[in-house]
Amino acid sequence: xxxxxxxxxxxxxxxxxxxxxxxxxxxxxxxxxxxxxxxxxxxxxxxxxxxxxxxxxxxxxxxxxxxxxxxxxxxxxxxxxxxxxxxxxxxxxxxxxxxxxxxxxxxxxxxxxxxxxx
Amino acid sequence: xxxxxxxxxxxxxxxxxxxxxxxxxxxxxxxxxxxxxxxxxxxxxxxxxxxxxxxxxxxxxxxxxxxxxxxxxxxxxxxxxxxxxxxxxxxxxxxxxxxxxxxxxxx
Numbered sequence: 001x002x003x004x005x006x007x008x009x010x011x012x013x014x015x016x017x018x019x020x021x022x023x024x025x026x027x028x029x030x031x032x033x034x035x036x037x038x039x040x041x042x043x044x045x046x047x048x049x050x051x052x053x054x055x056x057x058x059x060x061x062x063x064x065x066x067x068x069x070x071x072x073x074x075x076x077x078x079x080x081x082x083x084x085x086x087x088x089x090x091x092x093x094x095x096x097x098x099x100x101x102x103x104x105x106x107x108x109x110x111x112x113x114x115x116x117x118x
Numbered sequence: 119x120x121x122x123x124x125x126x127x128x129x130x131x132x133x134x135x136x137x138x139x140x141x142x143x144x145x146x147x148x149x150x151x152x153x154x155x156x157x158x159x160x161x162x163x164x165x166x167x168x169x170x171x172x173x174x175x176x177x178x179x180x181x182x183x184x185x186x187x188x189x190x191x192x193x194x195x196x197x198x199x200x201x202x203x204x205x206x207x208x209x210x211x212x213x214x215x216x217x218x219x220x221x222x223x224x225x
Binding site: 035037044045046047050057059061062095097100101102103104105106108109110111 | 150
């Protein structure tokens with residue numbers, strides 16, 4: 001069974017940092033691209049970042065570029081999102097999702113909540 | 119970035135109704151358009167990919183179509199479990215973007 005489990009969320013002050021983790025199982029993790037998608041409370045979905053297999057390609061939404069860094073450790077079947085210079089508008093539930101056929105996100109985790117507040 | 123504009127933002131419908139949701143791209147995205155369903159407290163679920171292909175396991179009452187930069191999700195015969203929020207998402211550019219969502223509520 002394909003599983004994605006996010007962790008690392010929590011309460012952080014504006015300007016602070018947090019590192020999210022996404023652990024995958026039940027599929028060939030090293031050959032899979034992974035995305036981070038976030039959802040602010042009561043709002044819609046926002047794609048945040050993606051990393052391809054072998055870290056060949058990474059990209060970021062304009063809203064987080066320069067502040068967030070995505071990386072992966074295939075030995076640990078994990079993808080990370082290092083979030084620096086956090087702002088109140090980064091408050092959201094952060095999901096990781098696996099790239100699947102036809103550039104879709106077929107499998108999603110249940111999310112980890114990040115709250116940026118003083 | 120490619121902007122995706124969904125309409126309406128919400129709608130009320132009854133069980134058995136035919137419902138259509140539209141998503142317009144700010145530029146050509148070929149057929150790189152996916153539809154997701156999200157229920158409260160749950161992760162999104164892929165329904166339609168490549169504009170009109172039904173994801174495995176998704177009921178056939180869901181269908182997708184395209185006309186230029188306008189894409190439509192249709193639910194033919196709304197069921198109680200279909201009341202949810204629906205999002206379109208383009209994967210044409212390397213910077214993926216979602217529509218703002220359409221909430222389908224019970225009339």
